[in-house]
Amino acid sequence: MRLAQYFGGAFAAAMLLSAPLKAQELTIWHDLGDNGIKWFQAAGAEFAKTKPGVTVRSLSYPTDQWFGRVIGALNTDTAPDLIFNNYERVIRIENQTGKVMDLKSVLADVADRSFLAEDDLKVATYKGKMIILPAQRVQMALGVRKSWLDKTGEKFPETWDDAKRIATKFRDADPDGNGRADTFGFALQAAKPRDLIHMLDLFTFGSGLRHTLIDPQAQITIDQPKHAQVLEEFLKTYSSYKFVAPDTINHSFNEMYQVIEGGRAGMFRVGDWNVRKWDGANVLNGDFVSGPWPRFTDGEKNAVVIGGMRGVAVPENAPNKALAVEFAKFLLGKQAQQVSLETVGAGVRKDLDVSKLSERQQYFAKAEARLVAYDFPESIHAFYPELEAAFHRKLLAGLASPPADWKPFIAETAKEMRELAAKLSKG
Secondary structure, three states: OHHHHHHHHHHHHHHHHHOOOOOEEEEEEEOOHHHHHHHHHHHHHHHHHHOOOEEEEEEEOOHHHHHHHHHHHHHOOOOOOEEEEEHHHHHHHHHHHOOEOOOHHHHHOOOOOOOOOHHHHHHOEEOOEEOOEEEEEEEEEEEEOHHHHHHHOOOOOOEHHHHHHHHHHHHHOOOOOOOOOOOEEEEOOOOOHHHHHHHHHHHHHHOOOOOOOEOOOOOEOOOOHHHHHHHHHHHHHHOOOOOOOOOHHHOOHHHHHHHHHOOOEEEEEEEOOOHHHHOOOOOOOOOOEEEOOOEOOOOOOOOEEEEEEEEEEOEOOOOOHHHHHHHHHHOOOHHHHHHHHHHOOOOOOOOOOOOOOOHHHHHHHOOOOOEEEOOOHHHOOOOHHHHHHHHHHHHHHHHHOOOOOHHHHHHHHHHHHHHHHHHHHOO
């Protein structure tokens, strides 16, 4: 009897060991579109080689929808296993829900993490919590249509005077040769706070300055001489210079991209994630060059702006939390990072093969330009989003009815921002 029981138990154990592992599906929500879907699909396939039976399903939503879905899901315990987005967007999720996992101990378990610099880790941390594992640096350069430069006899702009001269030609000299006055010097955006202030961030940090609106000591910067110069010229780009489409005051990301991808703008923001699509024959066909943002004064060093850090976060109430953490760590590995570079155009590791990338993609992958990181004031001042929204309203009002002289407007705006910052800082 005991022998039968022994063999019966051994048979059952053998059957258990030989049975296929229970299938598990990890779900990740992001806003990277088709390129992101390709990345997570490939990374998931590699992950399954070490975790048989596991599949990764990624869902991409427009950014506004992503916010709503993630916040709602975390607050109703219907969370996905992982979320992926820019650092400042995950901050918003954390502020709204308080349900983003602290990943400090998770990163500590990653043996190969030397490629993450101190600034990367600072960006990933909010109110003492590491809310993302940094996976993709977000580089943003100035893009210029190459054929338009050739037609107008210009070179890539280094100074703001260069940029103004080139923008005038791009607006007036029919650079696309279609015989119509339908081109613009710049494609910008302005409709929402992050639309307009993000553009100002790029011109500010890209020209070698720091702290667009407020510094870490809560001092307002916009009326400091060099900052005021950038702000005035930036506002004139929308108004008296007429370098942008007349309705740009209403443009958000989608409308700005329509102007760029429709071939109507000569200069524009180009992010590392844009290049793969814009290399396409049905978009810009690679007809652009990327470089640092123009400097406004002699002695400043212009740069490409690191405008963010994309990373993976794990909700506290993730349905497969332990497995989600393993996949989050996997995204920092060389295989996943290589695919990230090839599909999305960005990564954080320094040991990746860039030979398969186009010349325009390699520009970002090799980090050939001077890089300056945005300062993420919302990680220092909890009230910053409210201050930025007020700043946006003030600038938008100025653009809707431009003053004859922007200098008094900037001085008045700085005074209002100081008063509001002092009030908000007191809670």
